[in-house]
Amino acid sequence: MKRPVAVVGVGQTHHASRRSDVSIAGLVREAVDRALLDAGLEHKDIDAVIIGKAPDMLEGVAQPEQYLVGAVGAHMKPMLRVHTAGSVGASTAITAATHVASGLYNRVLTVAFEKQSEGNTMWALSPNLPFTAPLVAGAGGYFAPYCREYIARTKAPLHIGPLTMVYARENGARNEYAHLREPVTVEQVMETPMLWDPIRFGETCPASDGAAAMILACEELAKKGPRRPAWIKAAYTFAEAMWVPNRDQVSPKAGQICAGKVYEAAGITDPWKEIDTAELYVPFSWFQAMWLENLGFCAEGEGWKAIDRGDTRFGGRLPIDPSGGVLCTNPIGASGMLRLAEAALQVMGRAGSHQVEGAKTALGHAYGGGAQYFAMWVVSSEL
Amino acid sequence: MRLGDMVIEPMTQRQVMEFPYKHSTGPIVGRFLAALKEQRQIWGQRVSGGAVIVPPQGYSEWDGSAGTEWVPVEDQGVVVAVAKVWQPVERLHPFPEPFAYVLVRLEGADTALLHVVKTDFDHVRIGSRVRAEWLPDGERRGSIWDIREFRLLPAA
Numbered sequence: 113m114k115r116p117v118a119v120v121g122v123g124q125t126h127h128a129s130r131r132s133d134v135s136i137a138g139l140v141r142e143a144v145d146r147a148l149l150d151a152g153l154e155h156k157d158i159d160a161v162i163i164g165k166a167p168d169m170l171e172g173v174a175q176p177e178q179y180l181v182g183a184v185g186a187h188m189k190p191m192l193r194v195h196t197a198g199s200v201g202a203s204t205a206i207t208a209a210t211h212v213a214s215g216l217y218n219r220v221l222t223v224a225f226e227k228q229s230e231g232n233t234m235w236a237l238s239p240n241l242p243f244t245a246p247l248v249a250g251a252g253g254y255f256a257p258y259c260r261e262y263i264a265r266t267k268a269p270l271h272i273g274p275l276t277m278v279y280a281r282e283n284g285a286r287n288e289y290a291h292l293r294e295p296v297t298v299e300q301v302m303e304t305p306m307l308w309d310p311i312r313f314g315e316t317c318p319a320s321d322g323a324a325a326m327i328l329a330c331e332e333l334a335k336k337g338p339r340r341p342a343w344i345k346a347a348y349t350f351a352e353a354m355w356v357p358n359r360d361q362v363s364p365k366a367g368q369i370c371a372g373k374v375y376e377a378a379g380i381t382d383p384w385k386e387i388d389t390a391e392l393y394v395p396f397s398w399f400q401a402m403w404l405e406n407l408g409f410c411a412e413g414e415g416w417k418a419i420d421r422g423d424t425r426f427g428g429r430l431p432i433d434p435s436g437g438v439l440c441t442n443p444i445g446a447s448g449m450l451r452l453a454e455a456a457l458q459v460m461g462r463a464g465s466h467q468v469e470g471a472k473t474a475l476g477h478a479y480g481g482g483a484q485y486f487a488m489w490v491v492s493s494e495l
Numbered sequence: 496m497r498l499g500d501m502v503i504e505p506m507t508q509r510q511v512m513e514f515p516y517k518h519s520t521g522p523i524v525g526r527f528l529a530a531l532k533e534q535r536q537i538w539g540q541r542v543s544g545g546a547v548i549v550p551p552q553g554y555s556e557w558d559g560s561a562g563t564e565w566v567p568v569e570d571q572g573v574v575v576a577v578a579k580v581w582q583p584v585e586r587l588h589p590f591p592e593p594f595a596y597v598l599v600r601l602e603g604a605d606t607a608l609l610h611v612v613k614t615d616f617d618h619v620r621i622g623s624r625v626r627a628e629w630l631p632d633g634e635r636r637g638s639i640w641d642i643r644e645f646r647l648l649p650a651a
Contacts, residue, residue, distance in 0.1 A: 131519070132519045133519070133521070133522070134519060134521045134522075135518070135519050135520055135521030135523070135524060136518070136519075137521070137552065137553070137554070138521040138522070138523070138553065141553075141554060144559075155558055155559035155560065156558065169514075171516065171518070172514065172516035172518075173518075181556070182552070182554060182555070182556030182557075182559065183552070183554055183559070184559065185558060185559025186559075187556055187557055187558065187559070227519070229517075229519075230516050230517055230518050230519065231514065231516045231517075232514065235514050236514075239512070240510060240512070242508045242510055243508060
């Protein structure tokens with residue numbers, strides 16, 4: 113960061129399969145209104161707006177940011193829309209952070225959303241691409257082989273995926289905004305239908321409607337309150353090409369590099385010891401073990417053991433996704449922003465029932481596309 | 496384009512994408528549409544600065560603030576813009592026969608509503624006075640097409 117930037121307001125909607133009570137604009141405004149209220153601000157206090165969502169095919173509204181300019185209070189202000197597939201919520205927030213860090217703007221509103229109920233995500237994410245055979249895999253079909261490969265490489269026992277979901281649901285039950293809040297057992301998860309081996313129905317994220325918003329501010333304004341801010345110590349995004357030879361999608365290189373850059377800039381040498389909690393983008397259970405290794409929390413082959421030991425459980429050594437994460441709530445475009453926002457709430461000490469006690473440093477992480485886009489930030493309670 | 500000794504003509508591949516979406520109206524647009532069906536009444540909403548927005552969105556586009564009181568407006572007004580469609584595109588335009596798109600500033604409203612003139616559409620021009628032609632009771636569904644069209648009124 114060229115100059116300090118902080119999260120000064122956080123807002124999110126209640127997430128559900130169908131928020132048929134609101135329009136897209138209404139959903140977005142629900143999160144924006146809460147973020148403004150949280151920060152004690154009004155639209156007139158905002159210098160610029162950065163908005164993000166996943167592909168337009170999900171709702172079938174082309175360039176929705178165009179009709180949302182007025183809804184997010186961006187009339188006569190700079191406004192940008194960010195696109196990076198599933199990671200977009202995180203890269204949107206990071207774009208907002210760089211807008212403030214650059215010195216051009218002092219207070220920026222960032223918002224991301226998805227209203228999956230208006231379309232069909234499986235259809236939208238499985239376009240019949242010209243010149244190739246149609247795959248119709250959806251996200252689960254695309255990522256399942258990498259989970260299988262992870263299991264083959266690490267000899268992880270097969271209960272790790274279901275156990276990850278058990279912990280996630282325990283956390284979701286404590287989060288008033290989460291979509292799935294019913295606790296489950298390993299046995300119950302194992303009894304659900306196998307969708308894409310090794311991913312069972314009970315190990316997938318839900319399809320959610322929801323939105324998230326944050327207000328980011330420069331040091332001078334952040335210190336004015338009214339709340340204790342979350343200071344952004346480092347934020348990076350990295351991408352990798354889809355068909356580059358010998359690409360490893362179990363532990364993508366761009367994810368490793370992005371994490372390394374974020375830790376370096378945040379002055380973190382041992383993330384396992386120095387990070388108190390992390391909100392990782394885990395849409396399918398096995399990805400938690402995979403990201404623990406990819407992000408340097410655990411050595412290769414050791415990620416699943418941390419889960420098995422209960423280290424990643426709420427109250428454990430390194431609680432992962434204390435909000436319940438993507439496994440409990442997945443409004444795709446907003447999911448990455450929720451990871452970053454939940455990390456911020458943790459270091460602000462304002463995560464409510466899912467607060468990790470004494471959390472001072474937290475990682476927010478998202479990935480998107482064919483494990484191609486990575487976006488992460490480290491936030492701290494201290495400037 | 497060449498393939499060995501062969502000359503290949505430029506190639507294309509046909510792709511058809513089709514999927515039905517379902518959009519939630521939310522309470523604001525929902526109330527506007529429900530009133531078309533139940534009341535044959537067009538409602539606007541006042542926003543900051545006093546302007547009446549039709550159709551209402553629930554917020555002020557000027558400053559993002561929430562809309563305030565609901566205001567009934569007349570179902571007649573003045574055409575402020577017109578575009579005549581002499582050759583409608585199949586499955587894209589709403590009707591197979593020629594018609595005119597119009598922006599109508601209804602009496603009592605500060606914004607213009609997008610709709611169509613079908614009857615005598617070739618006579619419509621900026622400044623024309625028009626009135627809503629409603630579908631009869633029992634046929635209105637809570638849609639902008641509960642107004643069949645706007646019809647030209649005699650010049651005042």
